[in-house]
Structure formats: structure tokens, C-alpha cells
Amino acid sequence: MDPDFAALDAYLDEHNLDGYAFADDESNSDLYYTTGFGAPDPFVGVYTPDETAILVSSLEYGRAKKEARADTVKRRSEYEPREKQAEYGEDRVQQKVVSEFLADVGVESVATQHGFPAGLADGLREEGVTVDPESTASGVVTDVRAVKTEEELEYVREAQKANENAMAAAEALIREATVEDGVLQYEGEPLTSERVTEEIEVALIREGCALDETIVACGADAADPHDRGSGPLEAGETIIIDIFPRNKASKYHADMTRTFVKGEATDTQRDWHAVTDEARKAALDAVEAGATGEEVNQAVVDVYQDAGHPTVFTDPDTETGFIHSTGHGVGLDVHEAPSISLNGEELEAGHVITIEPGLYDPAVGGVRIEDIVVVTEDGYENLTDYPIELEVE
Amino acid sequence: MDPDFAALDAYLDEHNLDGYAFADDESNSDLYYTTGFGAPDPFVGVYTPDETAILVSSLEYGRAKKEARADTVKRRSEYEPREKQAEYGEDRVQQKVVSEFLADVGVESVATQHGFPAGLADGLREEGVTVDPESTASGVVTDVRAVKTEEELEYVREAQKANENAMAAAEALIREATVEDGVLQYEGEPLTSERVTEEIEVALIREGCALDETIVACGADAADPHDRGSGPLEAGETIIIDIFPRNKASKYHADMTRTFVKGEATDTQRDWHAVTDEARKAALDAVEAGATGEEVNQAVVDVYQDAGHPTVFTDPDTETGFIHSTGHGVGLDVHEAPSISLNGEELEAGHVITIEPGLYDPAVGGVRIEDIVVVTEDGYENLTDYPIELEVE
Known part of the structure; x- marks a missing residue:
């Protein structure tokens, strides 16, 4: 499938943001539609006009490489969560991992769904990422996939x-x-x-x-x-x-x-x-x-x-x-x-x-x-x- | 059913917050457990040591009154969303409605799940509500209901x-x-x-x-x-x-x-x-x-x-x-x-x-x-x- 993301590109351009980020499981249809991937446990996806990237657990990596429509598939373990847990404590592991993943994809500012996890949004902001959630529940990707x-x-x-x-x-x-x-x-x-x-x-x-x-x-x-x-x-x-x-x-x-x-x-x-x-x-x-x-x-x-x-x-x-x-x-x-x-x-x-x-x-x-x-x-x-x-x- | 929320009370006390807020649909088990209510469309719930209150659409109101374990059931229409839309625009309706609902329950500051909607968290903060999401996905209510x-x-x-x-x-x-x-x-x-x-x-x-x-x-x-x-x-x-x-x-x-x-x-x-x-x-x-x-x-x-x-x-x-x-x-x-x-x-x-x-x-x-x-x-x-x-x- 080859969705037409022109409206999403225009949204990012209008709001002057690098990408559109998701953190959810397969029940999130916007995420599934954008990345062509679903998993029972939450994973992270980011769309930019140049590429789509996902960050998954090692257990999902093989399937993600095969099934996802993403250009880039990263494994969580590449970002050394155990070392980060030791250095920053459990509360900051995820924001450290995800902000480094976003940096790898060249993304410093993201739009998100209205329902993006508030805990992660706050954490990413602590790491210097601009996070700009959509103001209503029905967002730009929802309109694209309609x-x-x-x-x-x-x-x-x-x-x-x-x-x-x-x-x-x-x-x-x-x-x-x-x-x-x-x-x-x-x-x-x-x-x-x-x-x-x-x-x-x-x-x-x-x-x-x-x-x-x-x-x-x-x-x-x-x-x-x-x-x-x-x-x-x-x-x-x-x-x-x-x-x-x-x-x-x-x-x-x-x-x-x-x-x-x-x-x-x-x-x-x-x-x-x-x-x-x-x-x-x-x-x-x-x-x-x-x-x-x-x-x-x-x-x-x-x-x-x-x-x-x-x-x-x-x-x-x-x-x-x-x-x-x-x-x-x-x-x-x-x-x-x-x-x-x-x-x-x-x-x-x-x-x-x-x-x-x-x-x-x-x-x-x-x-x-x-x-x-x-x-x-x-x-x-x-x-x-x-x-x-x-x-x- | 009569769950024991002592650990949740202690969490709120420790973080000096008035209540614990949710905004999600029936797929959110913490919300269902806390309020005894589920609905296919998102609704709002807030727990305080004194009472549990939910805010639902008119379509769900009758069933919520019958089924929910909540002390207080409010209808969204009571907060005049149409008038608010005319005055503040579509983007601010939900944050206005929810902040007034929280004020009705005497709540000025809330803990939330890590996955609380970031768009609503930001909106409530604009309305002067303190919103403090949990730092990890598995939170205090998850532990209570274990x-x-x-x-x-x-x-x-x-x-x-x-x-x-x-x-x-x-x-x-x-x-x-x-x-x-x-x-x-x-x-x-x-x-x-x-x-x-x-x-x-x-x-x-x-x-x-x-x-x-x-x-x-x-x-x-x-x-x-x-x-x-x-x-x-x-x-x-x-x-x-x-x-x-x-x-x-x-x-x-x-x-x-x-x-x-x-x-x-x-x-x-x-x-x-x-x-x-x-x-x-x-x-x-x-x-x-x-x-x-x-x-x-x-x-x-x-x-x-x-x-x-x-x-x-x-x-x-x-x-x-x-x-x-x-x-x-x-x-x-x-x-x-x-x-x-x-x-x-x-x-x-x-x-x-x-x-x-x-x-x-x-x-x-x-x-x-x-x-x-x-x-x-x-x-x-x-x-x-x-x-x-x-x-x-």
C-alpha cells in the first residue's frame, strides 16, 4: 500500500515541525496506517517527509523488518536502556531512549496525536525535543486515511x-x-x-x-x-x-x-x-x-x-x-x-x-x-x- | 466490588495532588477498575480520596448512572460545549469542559497515567490545572488492581x-x-x-x-x-x-x-x-x-x-x-x-x-x-x- 501523505507534509510544514511521532500499540490505527506495523506492546514511530522510522523491542525486531512499511527499524537495545536505567533511573529511561532515536532520524521537533502519552511528551521536552500535540482527537493522519x-x-x-x-x-x-x-x-x-x-x-x-x-x-x-x-x-x-x-x-x-x-x-x-x-x-x-x-x-x-x-x-x-x-x-x-x-x-x-x-x-x-x-x-x-x-x- | 485504594490515596498525598484523572475509553483497564464504567468512546474520570466522578456524553448518561461505581456522574452537555465552541473555538472546548468538571469536584491538581492524552494535559495546564503524569507506563492503579x-x-x-x-x-x-x-x-x-x-x-x-x-x-x-x-x-x-x-x-x-x-x-x-x-x-x-x-x-x-x-x-x-x-x-x-x-x-x-x-x-x-x-x-x-x-x- 502506498498512502498519500501530502496533507501530513503540509501540516508539518505549516507548524514548522520536523516529524510526526507516535507511541502506542496496534490498537492505534493512525500509527498502524503510517508505519504499516502493529504490535501488542507499545512501540514508537516517527514520520518525516523523508522517511518513516520505528523503534521496537528485540522480540518484535525480526517481524518489524519483514512487515513494516518503515524505511528504518531500530531496536530498543541499540539505545542501551539497561545502562541508561543505571545512570538516570527508571523514570527517565524511556525519554532518553526515544529522544536519541529521534535525533538519529534527524528530528528535533514533533507533532503528535492529541492522545500521545503525556508522560512521554513531558519527558521528551525535558530532553530538549519540541512536542506539539494536535488540539483535537481527530487528527491529520485520521483525515489522510479516511x-x-x-x-x-x-x-x-x-x-x-x-x-x-x-x-x-x-x-x-x-x-x-x-x-x-x-x-x-x-x-x-x-x-x-x-x-x-x-x-x-x-x-x-x-x-x-x-x-x-x-x-x-x-x-x-x-x-x-x-x-x-x-x-x-x-x-x-x-x-x-x-x-x-x-x-x-x-x-x-x-x-x-x-x-x-x-x-x-x-x-x-x-x-x-x-x-x-x-x-x-x-x-x-x-x-x-x-x-x-x-x-x-x-x-x-x-x-x-x-x-x-x-x-x-x-x-x-x-x-x-x-x-x-x-x-x-x-x-x-x-x-x-x-x-x-x-x-x-x-x-x-x-x-x-x-x-x-x-x-x-x-x-x-x-x-x-x-x-x-x-x-x-x-x-x-x-x-x-x-x-x-x-x-x- | 469494593477495591482498596489506600495505595492510591498515599500516592496522591505523597505528591500533594487533589486527584487522579483519566481520559480514555473502555480499553483502559485502570479507568474501568477505578470507576466501574466503560464506554466505547472516550470519557473522563477523576478519583479523589472523597469521591469518584465521571463525565460522559448524554448517550452514555443513563447507563453510567446505573452501572458506574462513581459517586458523581456528570453529563458533558451540562458544561455547554456548543457555547464554549462558539466562544473559544473547537480547539479549546474540551479543556474548558474538563477543567470546569474538575473544579466542580474540587480538584485543582491531578496525577494521571503516563499515557494520559498529551493534548488534554497541555490544555488543562492552560486552564490553570496542575497535571502530573506518572513517569512509567505501569502506574499506581495498575499495582492496586494486581x-x-x-x-x-x-x-x-x-x-x-x-x-x-x-x-x-x-x-x-x-x-x-x-x-x-x-x-x-x-x-x-x-x-x-x-x-x-x-x-x-x-x-x-x-x-x-x-x-x-x-x-x-x-x-x-x-x-x-x-x-x-x-x-x-x-x-x-x-x-x-x-x-x-x-x-x-x-x-x-x-x-x-x-x-x-x-x-x-x-x-x-x-x-x-x-x-x-x-x-x-x-x-x-x-x-x-x-x-x-x-x-x-x-x-x-x-x-x-x-x-x-x-x-x-x-x-x-x-x-x-x-x-x-x-x-x-x-x-x-x-x-x-x-x-x-x-x-x-x-x-x-x-x-x-x-x-x-x-x-x-x-x-x-x-x-x-x-x-x-x-x-x-x-x-x-x-x-x-x-x-x-x-x-x-
Whole structure:
């Protein structure tokens, strides 16, 4: 992969800094993206317009030489941490090691992520390094990696394919369930959110994907967009299934939501589902390079408002109706730039975003429909291939 | 749960600071332990000897009121971020909000983790708050939570039980496999590391556990303790299986390793396995409250040295033999305090640690045996219940 770091170069030039430094583990997507390397224990990386360098433990050195996209791979032991510990004490070892590493790469001043370790920032300053953290959590590298290469799009497509198979496995459970006293039954037991979640997770593992969380939320649970759902699923209630797996090899995510009702839906459920699908289509019609995330969000707000539903964008205090944003970027992180919301920035070709309108009310339940798409110059390509049908017989 | 924060109180008193502040998401175990709350998006927490307070988004407020162990739960919107954005600009919103929150709790000076966000530390200082990050990554809260309560021990036991079932599923695959041209075959295909890993993951999911990584490493792969393993498994080669799941509900981990040979092991493999088990027993004999992690590690080094195997502790440059530490703490993190290694600190009753000696050489493969135990006043309780047998027929 060959990311385009022109925006990062411009940032460093504008702030008159030599490089951009990281100190974190593989959970830091900006670090992984910039260096092409991840490790379970923290390591240090620095980007300059001339080279990318990383500083790793001896245990990771061999793998780093093979896997990292870095021009320079240094071993921590080269900087004699044991001798430094004896001379300066344990508290100053890391700042001594890292400042010498930066000097080796010709770096005297660095930008960092907002979340760079404060202890190391203070320590490096003691050693004479200028450290200038970004002022907000979403930084310049986050913006760079929001625009996907063709290779990254393939990774998202692969994760989304697994996602669709997992959704099909979940829907099949609901379809095969019988109903007793209004509760879904499967293999002689009540069919629970937990059981459906397990089936989704097993389906994803079979396809090389992992996930920490899945939402299978029914009835009142579904009315809270952050509720993961629990307990028996009920016929005639909406069931929101929201799956966001990560492919373990590529580390890229997908994201999709569908809403089901076992048996016959009520008129209200059907209306909500139809207007939400209308909102989804209106948002998609607004997507193209040059449009803003705010405009796409507004398309959803307009549809809901015309249909008489409250939204947090028209009434900030509402607790029912459309109470979250329209969408977000997806990539190495399941939530990343750009934002499809108020103040959402301009979309660029290659942005991968979700479009996920929804309506919520504890008295009715919740309805959400979510597709994942890639922004193109004159519109979008929908990466989602799954039917949008409310009722499951 | 009712953790004992006396050591944290003493730290604050010693450094003359009002409180200990965090700003991170649920992946930060110190924050989760201190506040009893986790959320996928970053939130702020502050501990003082008088109260624990958290600052969360409106979306998390309801759940935080219910779930958090905090005395005070504040909503971000109470601090009028929109008005602050208009007045001070986006870059200063967070520092204004957080400094006002700290003032509400009566806090003017804070200790923080080493990894506290540097951007927020600088911002809070601009607002007149004293911010004093810890000088090393493993901090005072990490040490506090290393000592487990009875409730936490139950969580580890539960995760370890699932771990043993997953290991049994993996061993069963190896047992049921046939051998063709030296390669294990299962259901008409070569049995691969990936297939065994999948079986382990599915077994864990069925028991409410998750995991990001598993090691199923055969032959030369097994000679590298960090190699996850890949490709077909071979008869007559050592197969290291190292499983470290996290229970999704409790968030606590377990950790166990066994080494298998399909068919007949060589004399060298048998010797290595026997001396490694001897090292395991010697380390366990050394475990008790008041012993140091260094002493327990030395017990392993002594056994290997007496048997003529190199170790990194006797020869820092060796690339074969015993090339990692004896063990580590296990809890909310799979690797946490205390360290069972050089400079390993004094053990306390309630520490949960691994004992995992191993030998490695690309010419032979790798052998590792790992148990998880809890330190007691006069020894240890082994939380591991799984046979130690090399050969699988």
C-alpha cells in the first residue's frame, strides 16, 4: 500500500515541525496506517517527509523488518536502556531512549496525536525535543486515511461479504423459530438476543472476522440505539441487528444494520420502516464528492421532518424519533472520519461511510437501516448487498 | 466490588495532588477498575480520596448512572460545549469542559497515567490545572488492581474453565486427525493452525468469551514465542497451543499453554517437555506472598541452566533456549502487573500470575507449559485443571 501523505507534509510544514511521532500499540490505527506495523506492546514511530522510522523491542525486531512499511527499524537495545536505567533511573529511561532515536532520524521537533502519552511528551521536552500535540482527537493522519485506496476498498468489501453471511445466519434463526405465547422458540428454548449474537459471531469467525460487540435488540431495547439487547425475542416487535466485524488479517471493518419483525408488523412499524428506507435513499442521493456530511445528514432530517417525526437536529431535547447522526466513516476503525452529521466535512472520492437513519420510541421499539458505501466523484457505490425487508415469516 | 485504594490515596498525598484523572475509553483497564464504567468512546474520570466522578456524553448518561461505581456522574452537555465552541473555538472546548468538571469536584491538581492524552494535559495546564503524569507506563492503579478480590478471582476461574474446554476442543481435533505423508488430516483436508484456532474461538464464543489472538504454532513456528502459527500441522513436531480468552461479561482473562506432539515424540522433545515441566514445578514451589517475581523467575533459570540450556538471563544474546520471562499478572489485561522476571517485584496474596517456562530452537521447535495461579500467604492455588501430556495418539 502506498498512502498519500501530502496533507501530513503540509501540516508539518505549516507548524514548522520536523516529524510526526507516535507511541502506542496496534490498537492505534493512525500509527498502524503510517508505519504499516502493529504490535501488542507499545512501540514508537516517527514520520518525516523523508522517511518513516520505528523503534521496537528485540522480540518484535525480526517481524518489524519483514512487515513494516518503515524505511528504518531500530531496536530498543541499540539505545542501551539497561545502562541508561543505571545512570538516570527508571523514570527517565524511556525519554532518553526515544529522544536519541529521534535525533538519529534527524528530528528535533514533533507533532503528535492529541492522545500521545503525556508522560512521554513531558519527558521528551525535558530532553530538549519540541512536542506539539494536535488540539483535537481527530487528527491529520485520521483525515489522510479516511480516503481509501483500491486495496483498502477490497478489504472493506471482503469484511462486508462476511457481514452479509452473518446477517443471513441471524435472519435464518428468526425465520426458523416458532412462536409460543408471543416469544420466539428455537430448538426447544426461547430464542434470545444472546443466542442470535452467538450465531453471528460463529459465522464471522468462520470467515476470518472478529468482533467485540453486536447489537441484536428487540422491543424496548431496540428503542435505545446503544443497547446491545438481551433476553428472549418477541414476535410482533422490531428486532434491530447491527453487525460491525473486523477482518482479522486486513484489520478493516464493515458495518450494516437491518430491522426485522417476526410475523406480521403493525402499521406503525411498517410506516417507520418505509420512511426510514426513504430517508436512506434520500441520503444516498445526496452523497457525492464535494457534498458535505452535513448536507447528507440534512437529507435524512428533511425526510423525517416532512413525515412528522422529531429529530435531535430540529429539537435537541427530544428523546424519541431520529436521535443520532446519519453515519460515519469506516476503515481500520469502525467509527472514523468523515462525520455524516452536523458540521460534517466535505466528502471526497474514496471515503467509506455508513448511511444509517433510524427511529426510536420505547412505545414502538426501534427501526434502523444501515448501508455502507464508498463515495465516488459523481455519487457512490453501495458496498451492501442485502435485502431490506421488515417481516420475516 | 469494593477495591482498596489506600495505595492510591498515599500516592496522591505523597505528591500533594487533589486527584487522579483519566481520559480514555473502555480499553483502559485502570479507568474501568477505578470507576466501574466503560464506554466505547472516550470519557473522563477523576478519583479523589472523597469521591469518584465521571463525565460522559448524554448517550452514555443513563447507563453510567446505573452501572458506574462513581459517586458523581456528570453529563458533558451540562458544561455547554456548543457555547464554549462558539466562544473559544473547537480547539479549546474540551479543556474548558474538563477543567470546569474538575473544579466542580474540587480538584485543582491531578496525577494521571503516563499515557494520559498529551493534548488534554497541555490544555488543562492552560486552564490553570496542575497535571502530573506518572513517569512509567505501569502506574499506581495498575499495582492496586494486581491484587484481586474474591469476586475477581471467580471471574478468572470462569474464564479459565472456558479456556480448558477450548483447549480440549483443540486437542480433540489433533487426536481425531489422521496422518498422511507426515501431515495431519481432518475431514479430508490438511489440519491447519488456522482450523484449530477457529475451533478454539468457536468453543470460547459458546462460553461467552472473546479473544483477539490465539497461538497454534507447529515446528519452526513454535520456535518463535511470538509467532501465531499458520499452515498444516505436522506429525512428530511440537505444537504449542496458547489460549488467553476474555470473558465478555466480566472482562477478566485467563491464560494457559500446552504443547502436543501428534504420534511419537523424539527423545529431545520428551527431554525438553520434561525439563520444562520441572521448571514449572520449581517456579510454583517458589511462589508465595513475600517472594519476588525475580526469585520465581530465577527458579526456572536454575532448572534450565542445570540441564545445560541457555537462557536470556544468563546469556542476553542467546536466540535459543529459554528466551522470555517466566510469567506475568493476568486480570482485566492479559498482561499486567506483577512481572515474573528480572526486577520482578514482591508478590502479594491475591496476585494472579502465569508460570510459563519454555524452550525454543528452530532445529527442534518449541515447548511451553503455562499454568495460571493465584498467590496465597503460604504458596499458591493453581487455577489450572488440564493434563500435561506431550504425546497425542
